[in-house]
Every structure is written in C-alpha cells, then in structure tokens.
Amino acid sequence: MRHRMNFKNILLSLIVILALPISFVANAEGNAKVSYDEQQNHQSQLQQKNEMIVMGETQEEEEEHTEQALTHEQIVNVTDKFMDHLVQDTDQYYNVKAYETMDEFKESFYGFASKEVVDEFVDVYYEIRDGELKVIPTSTPPWFEAEEDYNVQQTEEGTYVVSQETGNELHGNYTIEIEIDLNEDQKPRIMSVNYQG
Template sequence: MTNNNGFKYISLVFGIVIILSLSGIPYTSQQTVSANKSSDSHEMSKSDVSGKAVGKADDKQEISHKQIVSLTGSFMNKLLQEINDDNKVIRYDTKEELLNEFKKISSEEVAARYIDFYFNEKEDGLYIKPTETPPWFQENNDYDMIQQDDNTVVVNQKNTSQLYGTYIVEFEFTWVNNQWKISDITHK
C-alpha cells in the first residue's frame, strides 16, 4: 500500500507542476483562428486557449459570415432595382447615381461592370435590361475562405441552380477605409 500512496503523491505533484507551468503561458501567444458555420454567429475570431477573444497582434483583418452575406446581399439588391412597367428604374436617373450607391459596398470597377451589363441610360432615365440575375452567393451553402493577405479575402462557393446548372462564384473582399468592400467577382 505504501507504493500505491507514493504513486498517487507523485502523480498529484506532477499534475500540479503541469498545471502551474501551463498557467504561466501568456494567452496572447497561443492564438487560433476558427470559423463557426453551425450557428447564426458565423464569426471568424481569434481566441486564446481558454476561448476568450484577444486583441490582434497584427493588422490582419477578418471578415465574418454575416459580413459576407450582408455585402453580397446588398450588391444583389442594388442590381434588382425597383422599376415601372417600362423597366425604367424608379430611384435613379443615371448610371453615375447608381454607381455612387454601389461604391458604398464595392469597388468602382466591379460595380461599373455590372451596371454596364444590366442597365441602359437614356435621355429620360435609367432602364434595367430584362435578363436573369447572375449566379450568386447562397447564404446557407458551404464555401471556402482564403486569406490572400492581411486585407484581402477570397470566398469561393460552388452551387447548383436550374438556370445555371453547377457554377462557382468567387468574391474578393478587401479591407478599405475601415470597412470590407467587394473588390472582384468571378463566375465560373
């Protein structure tokens, strides 16, 4: 029985030494990046080993699922303008006015490509071309997120629809002036 008590004592001491040595490690030095797609939060966050959020050690920006959904949804909503019976856009009279609205969420270059494709500007106003919307991001489907650099993230998503069949849509998001903007969109 003496051996058994000695073993318990050594195990207890060894366990205490391990706990004490682990507690001395600064939390900020052990950061992990995780993405949670199973709940509404869908936040990508830095956390320490205890699960607490910690301050950023660098200038790397992270985009959340909620931000991706918001930006891609806003972009599509701007494409789907309210129109009258003649396909005339009600809220905007020129491509420039619409472009200024898009620039709040995307680069001018990306917005201009879509505006030029989907809208005609005439003397009496702005008209939407009667056509289908592009293959787009599906909020509830899985996607891959690739960090290109500290301020650029690319999101790839493969979807299937009756109209387009299987397609891949790729969004590039860039951190500009303290906010995320869509900086490129590719359809494959």
C-alpha cells in the same frame, strides 16, 4: 647594526614591491569580474527587453489579425446588399424609380463595391434609352448562396477571397469567387467577382 637596518629595509622594500603587483592584479581581477557581471546583466536586460518587444509585436499582430478576420455575417451583409441594390424598383416601362442617370446609380454602390465590379454588373443589366435609366429585362446573375458551404482565404494584400461551388437549373454548376476587403471601420467592400465553370 647598520647592516641589519639595511637588510630590514631591503626586505621590507622587497615585500612591498612584491605585494603591490599582487594586490593590483587581484584588484584588477575583481574589477574585471564586476565589469563582466555588469556587462552580462546589461546584455541580459537588453535581451529580455528585445524578447518583450518581439512578444508584444506578436501579440499585437495576433490581435490585429483577429480584428481583421472576415466574418460570415460580413460576407452575407455585403453580398446581400450588393444584389438587393442591383435589383432596382422600376415602373411599367422598366424605368428605374430611384435614380435618373447611370453615373448616379453606379456611384451609389461605391461604399460597398469597387468601380470595376459595379461597371461589370450595372453595364450588363442597365442601359440609358430615350434619356431614361432602364433595367434590361433578364434574370439576376448567379450569386453567393448564404446557406451553402464556402471557403475563405486571405490574400497577401490582406483581402479575402470567398469561393463557393454551387449551381441552379438556370445557370448550371459554377464556382463564384468574391474578393472582399475590410476598411478601417471593419466594413466589407466587394473588390472583384469571378466565375468559373
């Protein structure tokens, strides 16, 4: 009888000893699986979040690029404004009516043209003589023709180069390149003017 009891106890102990590791392993595998699934879900969420951020940045960049595009109207406005301002009203002695000094006249351009461009043009067409700001009588420079074809290319700096092949009897054929920048308010400003041909 005692043998049977011992045998039963031993058998039960063996079953328990064998069953514990199996249930522990099964439980551990279940936990590992849950942990893996959770990790996969977390990584999936991070990946989706990163994709959304990338998509958002791309969309913002496209919107910014669309906002920053230089329009035909802006090109015509700034080039016309520059030439209209360069050709000042004068009296019969070629004295400029609206401005008294060269500095004052040059500063009046700075809202829509760089200092370099202003110096380049004003110094050729105006002078101080007898203490007066005078226009030097000559023809206007070759300039952008709004009705003619032209190309626009954006530079790495974010400015735009408007190039146009044109010509007339006085100046012959030439290519003009006008670099234009847009400020924060989307207002164009002439940064440089170059001629070829």
